Amino acid sequence: MEQNPVLEIRNLSRTFAHGAVRAVDQIDLDVQPGEIVSILGPSGCGKTTTMRIIAGLDLPTAGEVRILGKNVAGKPPHQRNVGLVFQSLAIFPHMSVKQNVAFGLRMQGLARNLIEAKVAKALELVQLSPEKFAGRRPSELSGGQLQRVALARTLVTEPALVLFDEPMAALDRRLRDYMAVELRSIQKQLGLAAVYVTHDQETASMMSDRVIIMNAGKILQAGTPEEIYETPNSKFVSDFLGDTNTLRIERVLEQKDGKSLVQTNAGVTIRVANSGDIGEGAFVIFRPEQTIVYPADPGGAFEGEVVSSQFRSGLHRWQIVLRGGNKLIAQSTENRLASSAGDTVWVTIDPGKARIVRQ
């Protein structure tokens, strides 16, 4: 990375209610040219506040925002060269599609014919045929089409950085996935630098080069979607990214070569793929697909009872209660058990995947 980052956030904080609410709490974030970074976190964790500060719609209580290397403190939104696609889309209801998309260019004072050409190109980019849609009113468009107008309206001004604040939250799952793939390809095609905010981990994974997990104003973990899914650094992160099985650690028996052997409260010792000073109240975490269930004891496995089983999207899942009372979820592409509720089963955990994390 020889080029300067497009966005650098340093030690950014924003409190509300005289310091009682720490909406954004000392976060750092870089976005490199051509990179799309997702901020992923539950509702209320400070995502929107972060975006608003970057765009200049809100001011930080502490910290710094640099865009293309320049500190933007004190610059109003219209001088920041940043695009923002709002959660509510904020399409101007009294303007046609064309007028909406042309708005930013008009504010830049471009010549009329240049605006015409750019608007047509932007509409084509988001796959709205200019002939058909340019003259339409926002009220005549579907949710997905409004989405595209909002996107075109932002991209047409060619901002240095594009911010997306959950613009697809209102769409249904399939349309959202479709738009995510499309947005990703537009972003690649234009080499956009972008921050994409969402509380939906699937969209975040599909969209981004890097993901930042946020909770209660703080960044918990940053990395590629795969890294974070495979090696979450906390139970919260793991939970947030998907179903997580958790066993409390009673004792760490051994730590060697970056691996550990731990005694869990389910009464069984297991090998895990990492080590470290984990202190009191730590957990072993692993995902449903990192387990194998057996109808007979293979040795060294947890014994439990099947509570329920489902088949969904090509996957078999079993809810199992272990002898010690721990609940866990197992998952497999093949139906390894002809088991029904009440059957006794044995579960092993892939030692290369299970991890220990702090409380």
Add this chain to the structure above:
Amino acid sequence: MTAIESSITPLQSMENDAPIRKPQIGLLLIPSGMLIGLLLVCALVVLRMSVGERDAEWTGWSLKAYVQLASARNIGIIIDTIWMALLSALITTLVAFPIALFLTRTTSTLARRVVLIAILLPMIISLLVQSFGWMAILGPNGLLNQAISAATGIERPLSLLFNRTGVLLGLVQTSIPLAVLPAAAALRSIPISLEEAANVLGANRIRTYRHIILPLAWPGMAAGAILVFGFNTGAFAVPLLLGGLKVTTIAVVIRDQMGSLSNWPLGAALSVLLILLALAVQSLNRLIVRTNAEIKE
């Protein structure tokens, strides 16, 4: 829809759920309907009287009242009345906009409440009392003149009472709530994110107002302006007290004709004119409602 109308949305979901017995909501209108019916009868009586003979309003037929109505003096008063109503509508709307904006934007509940009460005062206090208040302020020896002459030494520097300025001031002040409330309702219905989106897209504050806020708020402001205009074409107490004998309005002439001069047909003819004005204003309002509905829907 105007801001006022859109705040009254019908219970549409009920319409489709047919089998439930429809409540007889028409019954709700009976008390007011009786009053309005009475008013209609009055309007017809006025219409009848306007084409009656003087002193034989019920038996004779004559267009004399309308000929009198078209006299130079009366035409002057009619034009004056409409002109002042128009001017007051314009000024009130301009004055109301920042107030409405403050009401919708302030985050302090206390400030909003205080301003709202201050705005609504003209509706609560009698027009007569308000007019006397203005007389005390604007009169030759009123507060304003005394203050200015104390400061400048000029005797009676301003002549504000018993002329158009005084009447206009009174009309604007007393009709502020009529303009503020619809404008505030219209502004409240504009999501703040539209303003922010314009801002991020490169519009400074002034351009945001010009391209986003005003176009979206104008139907509400127009509705307010039309209300003020309609209200002030019939103004009586304010011009009577603040205009003295110099500034007369249609309503004041009606009182004179039907009262001391007992020319009932002319008074009635002028009343018919006022009613027609009110109806014209109302249809103008419908027109705005329609064009605005086309924009939004």
